[in-house]
Amino acid sequence: MQEQIQRYELKNQKSFKLKDIFECGQCFRWNEEKDGSYTGIWKNNVMNITQKGQDIFFEGICLDGDIKDEVSKYFDLERNYEEIKEKLLKIDENMQISVKYGEGIRILNQDLWETIISFIISANNNIPRIKGIIERISKAYGKEIKYKGKSYYTFPSPEELKDVTIKEYRELGLGFRDVRLYETMKMILDKKVDLDELRNNPNTLEVREKLLTLSGVGPKVADCILLFSTLKRFEVFPIDVWVRRVMNDLYIKEPDEKKVNKKKIEKLANDKFGDLAGMAQQYLFYWRRE
């Protein structure tokens, strides 16, 4: 593949910090370089990004189109995060602390299929290992893109995973998630769950119900897919061990956090954060986990 490097500069960009965006737990394919820049891949784009204050410099291979358009879509540049943060800050002191901590967070527009598979892999797993598994799957079944002499690999499409066996997944270190990946790939290829239909359905509850029929997709994974993919539903509130912990510490204060009822957390989140629950969740998660 012939290298065709594109460049793009974004000046005076507010609510944008590479570290906050890439390390708040929403994505798994970005890595920090020694110089503090980040390199990663999405769709058929490989990118290295450097930030100096509010100026951001993008450089890489964009096989999906013009770098400005691709960056604008992926980094959700059309959305006013200042306005979102203003609303959250008014809620309470906890929001002021956590929003301040993660002030540079933006929720990426990640490919729906990749997000589904990535968060199925995330079940009962840790972030370094999730990243490793996704890299190995991409290297084994994705397409190679070379950038500055190094090889990067796209996330494989459903078609590219069509003939991969459960055994091969197991050999890549997926553990018990191997069957779930295989079954979900089949359901999507067979259109038992039609991703285009999900993309066009504005009813969040209906989309959530459909996602829940996929193997390996439970309530938490479904909410992550709704929030972190191009579906972009900010009213959902993914509850994992960290979110349960932080919600209990801040609001519920049950001595044994394992006894905290999920429905109680959901209701509390909806009452407090409303249609910005997903954003609130992400600031809280990032703040509590670091």
Add this chain to the structure above:
DNA sequence: GTCCAGGGAATCA
């Protein structure tokens, strides 16, 4: 050796 990780599915009351 033990515990834990951005949980889900199967089982049982």
Add this chain to the structure above:
DNA sequence: TGATTCCATGGA
């Protein structure tokens, strides 16, 4: 519905 248990794997 709600609670328990098992599920691979690797790092602390």
